[in-house]
Amino acid sequence: MTTNAAKGPASYFPSIEKKYGRPIAEWKDLIRTSPLTRHMELVTWLKTEHGLGHGHANALVAHTLAEDSAAG
DSSP, X not given: XXXXXXXXXXXXXXXXXXXXXXXXXXXXXHHHHSSOOSHHHHHHHHHHHHOOOHXXXXXXXXXXHHHHHHHO
């Protein structure tokens, strides 16, 4: 059993990178530079503009917004 496995939204990151071919840092930059600020607006935008699935888009947005609010 692995104890250092990512939990929560970050657990999706390896499959997101593999499926969509962009590093997580690049997705976070896209989210942070988007004019949108609300969680579901960002999720919908990632799904429609970038073709992400709902779970992947939701995980990226949740993780990025959580990081930003913690740093804020």
